[in-house]
Amino acid sequence: MTREQIFEFFRRLAEGDPDPQTELAYGNTFQLLVAVVLSAQATDAGVNKATRALFEEVHTPEDMLALGEDGLKAHIRTIGLFNAKAANVMILSQQLVERHGGEVPQTLDALTALAGVGRKTANVVLNCAFGAETFAVDTHVFRVGNRTGLARGKTPEAVEAKLHRRVPQPFRRNAHHWLILHGRYTCKARTPECWRCPVVDLCAFRPKVLERPARRPVDRKVAPTA
Template identity: 60%
Template sequence: MDKPTSKNKSNKPVRAVRPLRRPRIPYTRAEIAEIFRRFSVQRPEPKGELEHVNPFTLVVAVALSAQATDAGVNRATRDLFAVADTPEKMLALGEDRVREHIKTIGLFRNKAKNVIALSRKLVDEFGGQVPRSREELVTLPGVGRKTANVVLSMAFGIPTIAVDTHIFRLGNRLRLAPGKTPDEVEAAFLRIIPETYLFHAHHWLILHGRYVCKARKPDCERCIIADLCKSKEKTTDIPAPLTPLPPQEIGGSQGAV
């Protein structure tokens, strides 16, 4: 018996829309595990480069880092956090004085407003404490998914992938976690990263993108995964492997992911 075909108002058959297929990546599970194993050897205890003293100052620092460098944010926040390291102190400082502290950062006027609004919401709705869930964090002014994920990881030890420009570039350039949006790249990385390495993967990827696989030109000669890399932009003569590596630290299939 034929399956019924759905129809629209004009009584014409309507074809079912197939869900988009995930891009097939050119790495085996063993190769992916080896990439992150090498990152773990290179940087056993990676640290974020934004200076902070508690979850509140971390939220503020990450929110301020949008369209700014970590070094630039650190220069601006050292004096700010010395006098205002809690939401209550930030509110007492006031928007004008916050603006003076961060005026060297891009978009400082709007960011100063967000810092005050964020502080007020923390005091009024969360008892002055930074919430521990992504759903609550993204309700804070100036806090998006990326900022929330950084806070969950760095402040509360919850494994996440916060997709900034570096991680977005790596996911697509290396063909490890291709995606058209940060959310797609985040989901793709979460599917492939072995659980053993997930907690530090965020920092490994950021640091690799910042200092080695740079935006203008990747420094492949200094890259510890150059022999595994299957990027079309690779500048070394080291060929990527044509056959799967032996399984390492993971079980299951050796086939492509």
């Protein structure tokens, strides 16, 4: 895409959703960090269901340590890889207490030094909690960046670097939210819904699906009469 096309791309996404937010539910920065760690290879809806009762009980790293690993597992056992994630959350809670006075740090290096926190997780926390202009590249952002031609790259890091270079103001703060939501609900992996896409004319994807696929007829079996 050209600079003009990229500006128009985000202008349209912003017009449709002026104040995009993460779909993870949380009440403070520590809860956000925990939710993002738990969301790896899981849906936001699944994480929210598991953390609803957890976050009524746990608000701080100290609360998490008091709950204990077994108590945490009891809350999150419906989430994939919950054993490993529970272990990481307990370790990072201890690290927060010992290294940061129980507060979530505000730098990429400090966040990625915590157990279970990768670059994507750190970027989400920095953006959502602290307003940093970061670009968290998950599977949706990676797909949309490559498919549309907005930011092509063979790795998430390469896509992130291109987004840093190419996304203009005033869209940088919310750009990764728009891309995630666009990939989740419109530019889907298997069948992108190009027929209702607001940026379809700017997109470099060639095999566009411009007509809604016909719904398969429901096979209503009639019970045999006696």
